[in-house]
Each structure stands twice: as structure tokens, then as C-alpha cells.
Amino acid sequence: MIATAAATAGLLSFHPSRSATPVATEPKATTTGTTATTNRSKATSSGGSTTGGKRTLTGAVEETRYGAVQVQVTVSGRRITDVRAVQLPGADNPRSDQISSYAGPELRAEALQAQSASIDVISGATYTSEGYKASLQTALREAGV
Amino acid sequence: MTEHAIAAELHVRPRGRRAAARPNPALANAMASLAGAGLGLTLLLTISTERLSSLGNRGELVVFLGRLAGMAGAYAMIVLVLLVARLPVIERVAGQDRLVAWHRRLGPWPLYLVAAHGVLITLGYAAQARTGAAAELWTLLTTYPGVLAGTAAFGLLIGAGVSSYRRIRRRLAYETWWAVHLYTYLALFLAFSHQVANGQPFVGHPVARAIWTAMWVGAAAAILAYRVGVPLVRTLVHRPVVESVQCDGPDVVSIIVRGRALDRLPVSGGQFLQWRVLRRALWWHAHPYSLSSLPRNGRLRLTVKAVGDHSRALARVAPGTRLAIEGPYGAFTRDALRGDRVLLVGAGVGITPVRALLEDLPAGVDADVIVRASSDRELVLRDEIRAWSQRRGARLHELVGPRAQVPLHRDALLALVPDVAVGDVYVCGPDGFMTRIAHSAVSAGADPARVHFERFEF
Numbered sequence: 001m002i003a004t005a006a007a008t009a010g011l012l013s014f015h016p017s018r019s020a021t022p023v024a025t026e027p028k029a030t031t032t033g034t035t036a037t038t039n040r041s042k043a044t045s046s047g048g049s050t051t052g053g054k055r056t057l058t059g060a061v062e063e064t065r066y067g068a069v070q071v072q073v074t075v076s077g078r079r080i081t082d083v084r085a086v087q088l089p090g091a092d093n094p095r096s097d098q099i100s101s102y103a104g105p106e107l108r109a110e111a112l113q114a115q116s117a118s119i120d121v122i123s124g125a126t127y128t129s130e131g132y133k134a135s136l137q138t139a140l141r142e143a144g145v
Numbered sequence: 146m147t148e149h150a151i152a153a154e155l156h157v158r159p160r161g162r163r164a165a166a167r168p169n170p171a172l173a174n175a176m177a178s179l180a181g182a183g184l185g186l187t188l189l190l191t192i193s194t195e196r197l198s199s200l201g202n203r204g205e206l207v208v209f210l211g212r213l214a215g216m217a218g219a220y221a222m223i224v225l226v227l228l229v230a231r232l233p234v235i236e237r238v239a240g241q242d243r244l245v246a247w248h249r250r251l252g253p254w255p256l257y258l259v260a261a262h263g264v265l266i267t268l269g270y271a272a273q274a275r276t277g278a279a280a281e282l283w284t285l286l287t288t289y290p291g292v293l294a295g296t297a298a299f300g301l302l303i304g305a306g307v308s309s310y311r312r313i314r315r316r317l318a319y320e321t322w323w324a325v326h327l328y329t330y331l332a333l334f335l336a337f338s339h340q341v342a343n344g345q346p347f348v349g350h351p352v353a354r355a356i357w358t359a360m361w362v363g364a365a366a367a368i369l370a371y372r373v374g375v376p377l378v379r380t381l382v383h384r385p386v387v388e389s390v391q392c393d394g395p396d397v398v399s400i401i402v403r404g405r406a407l408d409r410l411p412v413s414g415g416q417f418l419q420w421r422v423l424r425r426a427l428w429w430h431a432h433p434y435s436l437s438s439l440p441r442n443g444r445l446r447l448t449v450k451a452v453g454d455h456s457r458a459l460a461r462v463a464p465g466t467r468l469a470i471e472g473p474y475g476a477f478t479r480d481a482l483r484g485d486r487v488l489l490v491g492a493g494v495g496i497t498p499v500r501a502l503l504e505d506l507p508a509g510v511d512a513d514v515i516v517r518a519s520s521d522r523e524l525v526l527r528d529e530i531r532a533w534s535q536r537r538g539a540r541l542h543e544l545v546g547p548r549a550q551v552p553l554h555r556d557a558l559l560a561l562v563p564d565v566a567v568g569d570v571y572v573c574g575p576d577g578f579m580t581r582i583a584h585s586a587v588s589a590g591a592d593p594a595r596v597h598f599e600r601f602e603f
Contacts, residue, residue: 008331011293011297012335014290094290098289102275123205
């Protein structure tokens with residue numbers, strides 16, 4: 001009886017520690033500017049900074065069913081040199097966490113390759129892909145790319 | 146109470162006695178429709194929170210089917226436990242023997258569905274993450290809170306399923322089977338925690354989560370109320386105690402039970418209760434025994450064939466021993482009658498509920514009674530059956546002798562009861578006997594829907 005209760009309590013309190021947020025799995029971009037976030041309602045990005053021709057712009061926060069998505073883009077002239085996810089879904093849902101951990105890098109690679117926001121949806125990560133795309137769009141519009 | 150005393154009481158009209166609540170087939174049908182609607186709702190919750198346009202994406206269809214299997218399996222678990230939750234509405238219409246049979250037949254389905262759920266989700270997620278199935282399974286078990294609990298629940302359910310498999314159950318002590326089966330409640334609790342923690346249909350859908358939670362909480366409340374609450378209250382109200390035990394044939398004993406206001410126990414002739422002997426090493430084991438006479442003067446009687454450990458222990462139980470009751474249960478009552486012509490058939494110890502049913506028949510019902518035993522000594526409660534048949538104006542047929550000498554085929558039945566086709570037939574006895582009688586009655590023209598059984602061999 002006691003063993004059963006202990007085993008049950010153990011199972012229910014089993015909350016494995018994930019390797020922090022999926023954002024950490026992306027390459028560390030050298031922060032070149034301040035980050036300011038905006039609401040979806042504004043639908044525009046704010047906060048950009050310039051360092052020697054390189055500009056860093058933060059996209060709008062896109063709320064999806066599984067959580068918020070927000071990206072930060074670094075452009076040099078008209079070239080996208082880096083994309084970083086500031087927020088991806090997964091804070092309170094293990095499935096979203098796992099999806100973000102593989103969809104994040106894939107979306108970044110797609111954006112760098114396409115040099116625009118016309119990127120494909122990652123299978124199994126429809127919501128995240130759409131949010132990523134939309135946030136990227138606002139950042140790029142701000143950058144004038 | 147001696148036979149003489151009972152016979153003397155035949156002419157005493159019992160006052161204040163309560164019959165079991167009348168069965169309400171319309172309500173039972175409504176419950177069945179509700180169960181169907183629940184399945185529809187479950188699948189709808191799953192489908193409506195899925196984006197169908199993304200089903201073409203890699204792995205998504207497999208994941209979707211895995212979710213459907215998981216949700217359907219979880220819903221099947223609810224239905225499965227509610228079937229045996231002793232809900233009076235369905236219990237009075239379908240009868241517990243039939244409900245247990247459905248529970249057994251449906252039993253493997255949650256296991257199949259949950260197994261499919263585990264396999265499909267692992268494969269689908271692996272495809273989406275572009276990893277192997279084993280790696281994905283490891284990720285699921287170690288990084289998804291709730292998946293380990295769900296897996297443990299599945300293990301417990303498999304234990305219950307395997308130990309209920311006919312061949313294995315026969316080798317197990319009842320105690321073992323019961324303990325393993327009791328763990329399914331823990332399994333359901335763990336399964337529910339897994340569903341709300343990991344269920345993708347519920348992420349970002351508080352309404353879906355609320356509906357789902359309400360279904361589970363409702364089922365848990367019904368189980369607690371009818372499997373624990375009502376029996377506890379009835380036991381505390383009536384305080385049944387063994388008054389005396391008497392031998393009524395080879396290995397057959399009658400137990401007179403005395404209690405507070407037992408006449409007020411809502412029971413009909415032909416029903417049974419689950420009995421627990423409140424003594425160390427016996428209390429946790431409930432057994433079904435039919436009443437062999439309706440409650441009167443604060444007493445009722447059950448007649449038991451001492452074949453198992455429990456019934457043997459019951460035969461030796463000392464007067465004054467406290468009992469706990471669950472029930473009454475069973476649809477083998479006068480409420481199943483559809484006309485005023487009836488044939489009651491009892492064999493061996495199956496004669497006992499027939500005896501109580503005979504006592505409880507409505508006035509104006511024209512009855513034939515067949516009692517069957519292989520020897521005179523095994524014809525239990527013979528004098529009472531005779532007295533009650535006489536009082537009810539019923540024709541009594543006592544069939545005694547070895548099987549070869551007592552045919553029960555269609556023509557033999559027709560010779561005894563020429564108009565068996567026009568009435569209701571009630572049969573209680575060993576499974577083989579009931580099958581033979583039912584077959585003879587139906588081939589003689591009886592309506593299969595009007596042949597009623599009480600199965601002893603659960």
C-alpha cells in the first residue's frame with residue numbers, strides 16, 4: 001500500500017529538467033543591439049540598432065495556440081546574415097518544447113537560404129512555422145529588406 | 146427459522162416491504178445513447194483541435210491516428226468501468242450478469258487502442274523529428290512529464306487484462322485477480338494525469354480540457370457513489386447479522402439474516418446481493434448470493450451451495466457475525482414479465498432465486514414451475530416450492546433423476562408446458578442447463594427476448 005502510494009507520488013512528480021529553452025540550441029548571435037518587444041496588435045517591430053552597417057531588428061510577437069513566437073533578424077545591407085528566435089513555444093508543454101528544438105534550427109536555415117520570409121512550413125510544426133514566418137516578415141519590413 | 150415457521154408465515158401478508166425500483170428501459174436506452182454521444186464528442190474534441198490541412202505533412206497523419214487511438218482508448222476505459230459501476234439505471238434493465246459479460250467483451254479494446262496510441266505517437270514524432278523510433282521513445286519517456294505515468298498506467302491495465310484472460314484467471318486465486326484488478330483504478334488516475342498533461346487536443350483549448358475533465362470526474366463520482374457509497378449506507382442502515390445457519394441439502398446451507406428494517410430493503414424476488422462476512426481474512430471478499438425468500442419480519446434468507454472457499458466459510462459462520470451488503474442487483478425479477486403467463490425453471494441451487502421469484506409473482510399470473518435435480522436430496526427447498534406453488538395456483542413439475550432419464554428437449558418441454566410459446570420463461574441453473582432449456586423453449590416457439598436468465602457462473 002505504502003509502496004504504491006510512494007510510486008504514484010513519484011510518477012506524478014516526475015518533471016524532468018529540459019535543457020532550458022530551445023532558443024539555447026541555436027547559435028549564439030553576438031548581440032548587437034537592444035531588444036524591444038511589441039504586441040501583436042501593433043504588428044510592427046520596434047527596436048533596431050545599427051553597428052557598422054549591420055542592423056538588428058526584432059519582429060513582432062506572434063501568439064500561436066502553443067505559445068508565442070518572436071524572431072530577431074540581423075541584416076547587413078540587404079543581406080540577412082542571421083536569424084535568432086527570441087521566443088518559441090514550449091515553456092509549459094513538452095511536445096511544443098521538442099518541436100521547437102528541431103523546428104527552430106530548420107526555420108533559421110530556411111530563412112537564411114531564402115533570404116526572405118517565404119519559407120516552408122516544417123512538418124509537425126505548422127503553428128510554430130507560421131508564427132516564425134509572420135514575426136520574420138515584420139522584422140524584415142522594418143529593415144526594408 | 147424452520148421450514149415449519151416459514152410455511153406458517155405464508156399466509157401473513159408482509160407489510161411495508163419495498164420492491165426494487167422498477168426498471169426503466171427508456172432511461173437505460175438514453176444512457177446507451179449518451180455513451181455513444183460521448184464517443185462522438187471524444188473523437189470530435191480530437192478532430193476539431195487538429196488542423197486537417199497539415200495532415201499531409203510528414204508524420205502528421207500517423208500522429209493524428211495515434212491521438213485518435215489514445216482518446217478513444219481513454220473513453221473506452223470510462224465506459225468499461227461504468228458498465229460495472231452498479232449504476233441502478235442500467236443494472237435494473239440489463240442485469241449484472243449481462244453487464245459483466247459486456248465488460249469482459251469490451252475489456253481488451255482499451256488495451257489495443259492504447260498500445261496503438263503508444264506505437265503511432267512514437268513513430269509519428271520520430272518521423273517529424275527525423276530520429277529513430279528508439280531515440281524518440283527515450284525522449285518521450287525521459288523528457289515528457291506524464292508519459293512515464295501513462296506508461297505505468299498501461300502496464301497496470303495489461304496486468305488486469307492478462308490476469309482476466311480465461312485460462313490464466315482459472316489458475317489464479319481470486320485474491321490475486323482482485324488485487325490486480327483494483328490497481329486499474331490507480332491506472333485510470335495515472336492515465337488521466339497523462340491525458341491532461343500531454344494531450345495535444347487540450348493545449349490552448351480550455352473548453353476541451355474542461356469537458357474532458359468533467360467526463361472523468363463524473364465517472365469517478367458515479368463509481369464512488371454506487372460502488373462504495375450506497376453499499377456502505379445500506380450496510381450501516383440495515384446492520385445485517387447472521388441469525389442462524391441450517392443445512393438444506395448436500396452441501397447446501399440456508400443462512401437467516403436479521404437486521405434493522407430489512408423489510409425496507411428494496412429487493413425483488415430473484416435478485417441477489419453481494420455479501421461480505423465481516424471477519425478477519427473474509428471481509429474484503431464479496432460474493433453474490435441470491436435471496437431464497439423475500440424479507441419478512443426483519444429477516445431474509447439466502448441459500449448457498451458450499452462449493453467454493455467462501456461459501457464453505459459462510460456455512461460455518463457463527464450466529465451473530467456481522468455482514469456487509471452490496472445490492473440488491475439483478476434483472477431476474479417480476480419486472481421482466483411481459484404478460485401473465487410464465488414458466489419458472491430452476492436446477493440445483495439455481496432453484497433458490499426461483500423460489501423467491503415464485504413468492505414475488507404478481508397476482509393473476511398463471512405459472513408453471515419446473516425444478517430439476519439429480520436426486521431427491523438435491524431438490525432444495527422442496528416443501529416450500531410445493532407450498533408456494535399451491536398458494537399461487539402454479540403447476541409444479543419436479544424432475545428428479547440422472548440426466549439420461551430426464552429429457553429436456555423441445556418435445557419433453559412441450560409435454561410439460563404445452564403453451565410455453567406464449568409466455569415468459571425464467572431459467573436459473575448451471576450454464577449448460579440454461580442453454581438447453583432456452584434452446585428447447587425457443588424452438589417450441591417462445592420469444593427469445595422473453596427468456597430470462599440469472600447466471601451463477603460469472
